Amino acid sequence: MSVTWYECKVKYKKTHETGEQKVTTDTYLLDAVSYTEAESRITEEMKAYTEEDFRIMNIKVANFSEVHPFENSDRWFKSKVSLVALDEESGKEKKTNIYLLVQANDVKEAYENSTKAMADTMGDFTIPSITESPILDVFPYFTGEEEQLEKFNVIETAELVEQED
Missing domain, CATH: 3.10.20 (Ubiquitin-like (UB roll))
Structure with missing residues (x-):
């Protein structure tokens, strides 16, 4: 299964170590099936990063x-x-x-x-x-739990096939 990665540039107010807030534009990477899903996912991820308003400035397919x-x-x-x-x-x-x-x-x-x-x-x-x-963080679609579950299902399927033979 091929993964499509999207680079998302987001502009928001960021609180620096000094305590002052500055408007900054950061780049994040996430995988998604479409631009629409990429926009939805980066919106959800950014809600965890900042309580301030933010703007998605650009979304493009990364190579x-x-x-x-x-x-x-x-x-x-x-x-x-x-x-x-x-x-x-x-x-x-x-x-x-x-x-x-x-x-x-x-x-x-x-x-x-x-x-x-x-x-x-x-x-x-x-x-x-x-x-x-310039990528600050990466948000993969699947976590390790899904991969472990997938491996378990493959092993379980292989065992069932062996039992049938």
């Missing part, structure tokens, strides 16, 4: 293939990963670029986390660039 959160990391980085494949007809190397969003504390850690995220990849790849993303 991330995968999102990888890592523990004890506080920033998000966009990693450009070039998948290298050999073109059978011409015999030349062909590169296909994908983008990962990885959580890390600095660029070096983002590179290491990108490499970890790509560890199960069968083909060769390179990481030509990593840039810090």
